[in-house]
Amino acid sequence: MARKPIIVGNWKMNKTPREAEEFMKGIEQVLTGNEAADYGVGAPFVDLDVCVKNAKNLIIAAENCNEKDSGAYTGEVSVPMLKEVGITYCIIGHSERRTYYAETDAHCAAKAKRLLADNIIPILCIGETEAQYDAGETADVIKSQLAGSLEGLTAEEVAKMVIAYEPIWAIGTGKSADETTAENCCKLVRDTVKGLYDEATGEAVRIQYGGSVKPTNIKSYMACPDIDGALIGGASLKVDSFKEIIDATK
Ligand code: PGA
Numbered sequence: 507m508a509r510k511p512i513i514v515g516n517w518k519m520n521k522t523p524r525e526a527e528e529f530m531k532g533i534e535q536v537l538t539g540n541e542a543a544d545y546g547v548g549a550p551f552v553d554l555d556v557c558v559k560n561a562k563n564l565i566i567a568a569e570n571c572n573e574k575d576s577g578a579y580t581g582e583v584s585v586p587m588l589k590e591v592g593i594t595y596c597i598i599g600h601s602e603r604r605t606y607y608a609e610t611d612a613h614c615a616a617k618a619k620r621l622l623a624d625n626i627i628p629i630l631c632i633g634e635t636e637a638q639y640d641a642g643e644t645a646d647v648i649k650s651q652l653a654g655s656l657e658g659l660t661a662e663e664v665a666k667m668v669i670a671y672e673p674i675w676a677i678g679t680g681k682s683a684d685e686t687t688a689e690n691c692c693k694l695v696r697d698t699v700k701g702l703y704d705e706a707t708g709e710a711v712r713i714q715y716g717g718s719v720k721p722t723n724i725k726s727y728m729a730c731p732d733i734d735g736a737l738i739g740g741a742s743l744k745v746d747s748f749k750e751i752i753d754a755t756k
Contacts (some may be wrong), residue, residue, distance in 0.1 A: 509712050511543035511728065512668055512735040514567060514629060514756060515742025516597060516716075519550060526553035531753075532745035533695035537563040542756045543735060547742060548597045548629075551583050558592040558705075567595035567629060570603060573616035589624045596621050596736075599655060600631045601674045611654025618655070622663045626668035629668040629737065630655055631716070632695070636675035645672075645694055652698045661703040665710035670737040671695050676717025678739060688715040689730035696732050728755055 521529065525657050526549055537545060546565030549557050557566045572582035588596060598621070598701035599614040618628040632651040634644045648671070656664055671691050683691070692713045700708030715727050727733050741747045 511708070511733045511755065512565075512712050512714065513543055513545050513724075514565070514595070514597075514714070514737050515547040515748055515750065516600070516736070516737055516739050517547060517549050517553075518602070518742060519571070520740060520743055521550065521553055521558045523553050523647065527556045527560055529745055530557055530564070533564060533656060533748060534560065534562050534641035536745075536749045536752055540752065540756055545752060546595060547748075548595075554588070554591050554593060564647055565595050566593060567597055567599045568593050569600070571596050571598070571621060571626075573613070573620045578580075584625060585620050585624050587756055588626060594628055595627045595668070597629045597670075599651075601633060601672060601677060605674075610728070611651055612657070615653035615657045615659065618659055618663070618667065622659070622666065627666055627668060629670055629714070631670045631672050633670075633672040633674050633677075633717070638672060639675055644691065648691060648694050649698050652695065653702065656699075656702060658727075658728045661707040664699060664703055667716070668712045668714060668735075669695055669699075670714040671748065672715045674717075674736060678718070680718050682718035682723055683715070685726045685730055689732055691715075692730065693732040719751070721747055721754055724751050724754045 546568040548569045568588050574586050598617045604611040621628045634647040638647050696708045697714050712734040714735045714737045715733050719736040719738045720741045
């Protein structure tokens with residue numbers, strides 16, 4: 507079965523609810539009648555409600571969640587809370603969360619399990635640092651992050667997921683991976699999933715490339731056989747540049 511491409515913006519810690527509402531009004535006009543791919547944005551928690559209320563075609567993703575349902579975890583947001591707001595996707599394990607907030611592969615596995623139990627699709631981020639890239643450790647990092655972050659998940663669950671391969675040296679640097687590197691790494695992600703599960707699961711999982719994706723390079727990534735879309739930070743913040751990306755993938 508053909509995989510439907512999925513393009514998701516990641517706003518990170520940007521946009522107040524009012525700014526989020528303005529963006530939604532601008533972008534929704536562009537999306538009407540465009541079914542070439544699934545398009546979405548990951549938004550800060552306080553923006554999610556206004557985004558969902560203004561979304562007609564756009565997927566709204568949270569940027570994080572906690573794996574527990576409730577309790578004494580100050581500052582955290584649970585999956586039932588996201589569910590009630592109408593969230594259908596959630597980014598987990600972004601390198602910024604792994605680096606600044608000590609998120610581990612084990613956290614990712616627990617979050618993915620909990621999200622899938624409520625039919626929220628995890629967008630699991632993995633990727634190597636610049637030092638690991640320079641040391642030739644990229645393949646080992648990809649394999650070990652996948653093994654750890656998918657632990658305890660069934661083939662059926664993994665088949666529904668999105669995995670974003672994001673080399674950390676390419677995030678926010680303008681130094682995007684060339685398409686051969688991106689394709690090879692995304693293929694390795696797919697082959698690793700096939701090895702951990704089976705052929706059908708590897709063929710079903712959608713894999714994104716992320717790291718300095720722009721209107722000018724999105725097409726070359728989308729042309730790669732194992733790249734099913736992109737996770738986009740900086741270029742998703744303005745309606746105009748996100749619109750250019752959408753137009754390039756129509
Ligand atoms: P970038 O961010 O597009 O600004 O490089 C990508 C990401 O962090 O998901």
